[in-house]
Amino acid sequence: MPKDENKPMLPGEQIASIEEFEGGKNTYLASDGTVRSAAVGTKVYDLKRRIVKIDQKNSPLLPKVGDIVVGNVDMLFSSMVSVKILYLNDKKFPSGYSAIGSARVGARDRDRRGDRRAVFRTGDIVRGRIISLLNSQVHITLAEKEFGVLYTLCFICGGDTVRTNENSIKCIECGAFEDRKLTHDYGKETFRLIYKAGR
């Protein structure tokens, strides 16, 4: 679910419709009437001539399968979690990509329908590993002990939290407990700083 105009384009990604812009360098016209990228790079619009091209010069670093992603949960669906990527392999990643992962990993409890309860909330800082780039979408896994929630604040009062056991945190302000899929290194100072910066 990328929204940022400056995010890197992958080959095959839609740039514009032919009614809006004509395709310039490193683009092609697809059979559905959309202008698509033929290369990795950033979009450059010529608004006067109504041409869009892909500039490979400033081609940013792109997510690859196996890369480690750190970001914050920006959307939560019943079974999926969308993570805005803030770091890629420990390097700042300013390109506006989001990754999606399963929201039910590590869930112990099941709801009345028998589904595993989600163990993430919007704003959580999470770490995952890229497992696929199918359809130009970054897919991550949040399973395994090094992946999951790195840090978050109390959902009820916004207070600081500490890990109490493998899969729950406690608010040191109001005492509320919450279930999360936690990493083995939950709550480190660096993750707290990322949380603040990601606001």
Ligand SMILES: [Zn+2]
């Ligand atoms: Zn609280």
